[in-house]
Amino acid sequence: xxxxxxxxxxxxxxxxxxxxxxxxxxxxMPEGGRHREMGTRNHLLRLGDALFLEVIAVDPExxxxxxxxxxxxxxAARVRADWDAGRRLRGLVARxxxxxxxLAAHGTLLGAAATMTRGDLSWRFAVPPGGAWPADGAxxxxxxxxxxxxxxxxMPDLGARLEGLVLTHPDPDAVAGLHAALDLAxxxxxxxxxxxxxxxxxxxxxxxxxxx
Numbered sequence: 001x002x003x004x005x006x007x008x009x010x011x012x013x014x015x016x017x018x019x020x021x022x023x024x025x026x027x028x029m030p031e032g033g034r035h036r037e038m039g040t041r042n043h044l045l046r047l048g049d050a051l052f053l054e055v056i057a058v059d060p061e062x063x064x065x066x067x068x069x070x071x072x073x074x075x076a077a078r079v080r081a082d083w084d085a086g087r088r089l090r091g092l093v094a095r096x097x098x099x100x101x102x103l104a105a106h107g108t109l110l111g112a113a114a115t116m117t118r119g120d121l122s123w124r125f126a127v128p129p130g131g132a133w134p135a136d137g138a139x140x141x142x143x144x145x146x147x148x149x150x151x152x153x154x155m156p157d158l159g160a161r162l163e164g165l166v167l168t169h170p171d172p173d174a175v176a177g178l179h180a181a182l183d184l185a186x187x188x189x190x191x192x193x194x195x196x197x198x199x200x201x202x203x204x205x206x207x208x209x210x211x212x
Contacts, residue, residue, distance in 0.1 A: 002094035002102065002142060003185045005150055007047070007162075007200055009055045009211075010071050010090040012080045017055035018043050020088055026206045027158050029055060033118040039065045040073060042118075046155040047162045047202065053211075054093075067114070068131030070141070075132075089198040089212050091137035092165075094184060099124055099144040106182060109134050110142045121151060138167065138175050138196040139182065163208065164201040168193040 011017025018029050021043075029043035032054070039062035045053040058073050068074050071090065082090065096102050099113055103126055111128035125143040128134055134141060145151075165188040169175045172190035179187040188198075200211045 001183045001185050002096050002140060004051065004140075004165075005093045005095040005143065005145075006052045006054050006152075007089060007165075007198075007211075008071060008091055008093060008141075009053070009088050010073065010079055010082070011055055011057040011088070012076065012083050014041055014043065014055065014057040014059075016083075017057055017088070021045065021053070021055055021211065024211045025160060025202055025204050025209045027160060027204060029053070030156050034059055034062065035116055035118055036062070037065060037067070037114065037116050038069050038073070039063060040069065040071075044155055045160055046152050046157050047160055049153050050150040051162060052150075052152040052155060053160070053200075053202075068127065068129070070125065070127050070131055072132050074130070086212055087137075087197055089200055091133050091196075091198065092140040092188075093143055094140035094182075095143055095145055095150065097144065099126065099142060102126075102142050102182075106142075109139060113144075121148070122146070135175075135178065136196055137198070138169055139178055140184065159203075159205040161203045162200060163203050165189065166191055166199045166201075168195040168197045168199070170195060 032042040032044040041059040
């Protein structure tokens with residue numbers, strides 16, 4: 001089973017991504033850290049006891065990685081085009097206790113596992129060939145935090161909570177079948193339309209806000 005772990009905003013520049021979340025949610029995201037293996041950096045916002053929002057971008061101070069960057073961040077032109085088109089909330093990461101089993105069944109889609117780090121955290125993450133999003137973001141990336149589990153409970157609680165998640169897609173029936181095949185727990189609401197395009201409804205201390 002895959003369980004929603006975190007939402008991901010992919011930004012051309014980290015400050016630009018953090019500003020987008022601040023404008024939409026009225027909250028300043030705390031800094032996360034750097035991912036040495038990917039040459040990326042992030043900020044994180046707790047959305048629950050085991051759920052958070054991530055803004056991630058290439059770290060200009062880091063050397064280029066030896067592998068393809070995750071979340072499509074190796075293609076700067078595509079990241080900028082998606083950003084300018086309003087596809088800023090680009091997808092989800094789902095966790096599992098059996099990453100090897102998930103990859104044995106869906107490795108063509110989800111990719112191959114690699115060990116990642118941020119500070120003293122270490123986890124296994126499946127990166128598709130070339131680093132692109134699975135199904136252009138209609139399917140989640142898969143990961144395993146290991147025995148320490150999701151770190152959201154250790155993050156500052158600014159009062160944000162996920163209230164709803166919608167994926168707009170030209171073929172929602174096919175996506176529903178894909179999510180079922182992946183055994184995705186609590187799949188998003190699906191709607192027909194151009195996409196893939198994600199919309200999150202997030203409760204904040206200043207009221208319900210929408211993030212795209």
